[in-house]
Amino acid sequence: MVDGTRSTSGASQVTPATQHNQVSAADDRVYTAIASEPDFAELRRRYRRFAFPATLAFMAWYITYVICNNWARGFMDTKVIGNVNVAVVFGLLQFLSTFVIAFLYARHANRELDPLATRLRDRFESETGR
Numbered sequence: 001m002v003d004g005t006r007s008t009s010g011a012s013q014v015t016p017a018t019q020h021n022q023v024s025a026a027d028d029r030v031y032t033a034i035a036s037e038p039d040f041a042e043l044r045r046r047y048r049r050f051a052f053p054a055t056l057a058f059m060a061w062y063i064t065y066v067i068c069n070n071w072a073r074g075f076m077d078t079k080v081i082g083n084v085n086v087a088v089v090f091g092l093l094q095f096l097s098t099f100v101i102a103f104l105y106a107r108h109a110n111r112e113l114d115p116l117a118t119r120l121r122d123r124f125e126s127e128t129g130r
Contacts, residue, residue, distance in 0.1 A: 030127045034120055043116045050108045054101050061097060065090050 034040055068076050069087060076087040
C-alpha cells in the first residue's frame with residue numbers, strides 16, 4: 001500500500017483514506033475559487049466591520065474596570081446605593097455589556113452576514129455535490 005490503495009490478488013482498491021483525500025482536494029479547489037470572489041471578501045469585510053470595533057470597545061471597557069479596581073480604589077469604593085459601590089456596579093455592567101454585544105452581533109449576523117454566507121455555502125454545496 002504505497003499510494004493509498006490495497007492490493008489483494010493484484011487488483012487495487014480505493015481505501016477510505018484515499019477517497020477522503022480525493023474529496024478533500026476537490027473541496028479545497030472549490031473553496032479556494034469561492035474565497036477569491038468579491039462576495040467572500042465582502043462577507044469578511046462585514047464581519048470585521050463589527051467584530052474589531054466591538055472587541056476593541058469591550059477590551060477598553062474591561063481594562064478600564066481592572067485598572068480602576070487596582071489603582072482607583074477610592075473611586076471604586078464610592079457608595080452608590082446603600083452598600084453597593086461603584087466597583088459592584090461596574091462589575092455588573094461587565095455582564096450587561098457582554099449580553100448587549102452578543103445581542104448586537106446576532107442582529108448584525110442575521111441582517112448582514114447570514115444572507116451572504118448562505119449564498120456562498122449553497123454554491124459550495126452545489127459545486128461539491130453535497
